[in-house]
Amino acid sequence: MSGTEHLTVRREGATLVLTLDRPEARNALSIAMLVGLYDGWLEADADDSVRSVVLTGAGGSFCAGMDLKALAGQGMAGEGHRDRLKADPDLHWKAMLRHHRPRKPVIAAVEGHCVAGGTEMLQGTDIRVAGESAVFGLFEVRRGLFPIGGSTVRLPRQIPRTHALEMLLTGRAYTAREAAGIGLIGHVVPDGSALDKALEIAERVNACAPLAVEAVKASVYEAAEMAEADGLAAELTRGWPVFDTDDAKEGARAFAEKRAPVYRRA
Numbered sequence: 001m002s003g004t005e006h007l008t009v010r011r012e013g014a015t016l017v018l019t020l021d022r023p024e025a026r027n028a029l030s031i032a033m034l035v036g037l038y039d040g041w042l043e044a045d046a047d048d049s050v051r052s053v054v055l056t057g058a059g060g061s062f063c064a065g066m067d068l069k070a071l072a073g074q075g076m077a078g079e080g081h082r083d084r085l086k087a088d089p090d091l092h093w094k095a096m097l098r099h100h101r102p103r104k105p106v107i108a109a110v111e112g113h114c115v116a117g118g119t120e121m122l123q124g125t126d127i128r129v130a131g132e133s134a135v136f137g138l139f140e141v142r143r144g145l146f147p148i149g150g151s152t153v154r155l156p157r158q159i160p161r162t163h164a165l166e167m168l169l170t171g172r173a174y175t176a177r178e179a180a181g182i183g184l185i186g187h188v189v190p191d192g193s194a195l196d197k198a199l200e201i202a203e204r205v206n207a208c209a210p211l212a213v214e215a216v217k218a219s220v221y222e223a224a225e226m227a228e229a230d231g232l233a234a235e236l237t238r239g240w241p242v243f244d245t246d247d248a249k250e251g252a253r254a255f256a257e258k259r260a261p262v263y264r265r266a
Contacts, residue, residue, distance in 0.1 A: 007036030008058070009043070012199055014051040014206040016044045016104075023059020026113050028067040029096070035084055037095040041102045048265055051210050052202040053102060055125060056109040056195050062134070065116025097124020098150040101221060103214050105205050109198035110134045111191065115173070119184075120149030123158060126217065128185040129197045134176040136184060142171035157224065159183045209247040209263045215239065 006027075008019045018040045020027035027033075044050045057063055085091060094100035096117065101124070108122055110130040115137045122128060122136075130136075138155075140147040147168065156164040163182040167174065176188045189197045205213060219238040223231030242248060246266040254261035 004032060004036035004039070006030050006033035007040065009036075009040055011050075012054075013203070014049060015054055015199060015202040016040065016047075016050045016052075017054045017056065017195075017199075020055075020057040020063055023057075023061065025067060026061040026064035027057040027059070027118075028064045029117055030067050031085065031092070034092045034095040038091050038100070041094070041097075041100055045103045048210075050104060051206040051213070053104050053106045054109055054195070054198045054202055055106060055121075056198065057111065059112075061112035062108070062110040062114035063118030063121060064113045065118050065120075065139075093149070096121045096149055100124075103217070105202075105213060105217055107198045107202055107205075108185075109194040110136075110176075110185070111194050115139055116147075117149055120147060120151050122184070123150060123154045127198075127201055129187040129189060129194045129201070130176040130179065130185045131191040131194045132176050132188050133191050134179075134194075135173050136176070136179045137171065137173040138167055139171045139173075141169060207260075209242075209245075209251060209261070210265050211245050211247055212242050215242050 006020070006022045008021045010017050010019075018037065020029075020033060020037075022028060022030060022033060040053075044053045088094075090099055097106070098120070105127065106125045107127045108125040108129065110122070110128065111134060112131070113135050114122055114130070115135060116139050119136050119138050138147045138151055151168060155168065158164075159182045166172075174182075174184075176185065179185045180188050187197055215238050219235050222234055222238070226234060247261075247263045250263060251261050
């Protein structure tokens with residue numbers, strides 16, 4: 001296990017598990033945590049042996065948003081991280097997946113509080129699992145703030161607009177069942193088992209051909225920003241090269257031979 005202050009990083013087979021580790025503050029985002037997160041996204045994309053990422057939180061919470069106490073006091077730039085922030089003023093947004101989209105699938109395993117910046121970061125993940133007692137919400141308007149982590153743009157594209165606007169304009173809390181009902185999350189599981197379910201899904205992703213998985217993810221997000229005709233054209237550009245890979249040939253052989261495929265990312 002490795003990582004940095006307020007974030008732990010470990011491997012579960014081909015899955016990189018990033019754990020927000022500040023349970024005494026419900027994993028509120030500190031600068032140390034954001035720096036660690038950004039480094040984790042970069043590590044996942046740079047390491048071809050990593051096929052998926054699970055993002056979770058320690059101590060029964062996912063993330064309670066930005067550390068407002070620190071923000072109101074001496075700021076959030078901890079010692080040792082100031083140079084990183086000066087070198088890349090956008091680093092915190094990339095860490096929260098506002099300005100950065102990892103190549104590898106990202107699965108969120110949510111327990112407890114996932115509110116404000118936590119719900120904003122959640123929108124940058126691909127597959128979402130939550131314990132039944134998890135709480136979601138964008139509370140910014142109740143505090144005279146703006147959900148500037150991308151929610152006014154992304155949320156209406158991910159769930160029906162009426163639900164997005166209600167969440168954004170009322171600042172109320174949502175249960176896991178409500179969040180699943182409006183499409184914000186995909187699975188509700190017994191408390192304490194979100195990580196297990198996320199790792200189960202990750203294993204299924206990991207068993208698939210990595211070049212195909214990454215091309216499919218890229219195509220989905222690329223097409224979401226296009227007119228349908230343009231998206232369909234772009235899909236062919238992304239998709240046809242996958243058929244020419246050695247992994248595609250291996251998939252066909254394995255099917256014919258009734259065995260599990262061995263993909264080599266080639």
